[in-house]
Amino acid sequence: GAVVSQHPSRVICKSGTSVKIECRSLDFQATTMFWYRQFPKKSLMLMATSNEGSKATYEQGVEKDKFLINHASLTLSTLTVTSAHPEDSSFYICSALLRTSGSSYNEQFFGPGTRLTVL
């Protein structure tokens, strides 16, 4: 299957600093990428949909000024957590949508996740 990478896999930062997480589709181009947040023992919560060359679409309740998303190329989307606070500590997962021509079913491939800890 297609591969999606995330960097870094783990980050610890001080409260008030900003953290950038990168999501890359390694072997396919993705016009659409997604950012999720996952709390312990919970399901994935969609934060935003990132479309290449346009502004991200944020889910209700997600602060767009806090979670900055940039999708500058067909293989890279970034999530920047600005002025991070301890409550932002979580597991952040990105995914990339592979649209296959000739098929009705698009596949979503997930990255390995980034564990953010804000002290």
Place this chain on the structure above:
Amino acid sequence: QQQVKQSPQSLIVQKGGISIINCAYENTAFDYFPWYQQFPGKGPALLIAIRPDVSEKKEGRFTISFNKSAKQFSLHIMDSQPGDSATYFCAAIWGSGAGSYQLTFGKGTKLSVIP
């Protein structure tokens, strides 16, 4: 409103047994139903998926059964192994081709296979 309901929340199965996880959905617009497997500290990985025009799909020890009229689908893991211990998420997708796309996850089932 929870669009995809998954049960049980946790499941303990003996090695060699059958693990069964169930999901039900509300929106008849969903047109693709994948199952994801997630190990601790890792992202979800696609395990198996089914289209609504198929009642069953089997890949190795993993089988999806789909009941369109009941709007239910289930994952069966045959000959369960300790290495299958993970959290499993069902999902429902609507949106094909170049149009809109939405994936909705179930809440997950933590499977523990004991020797």
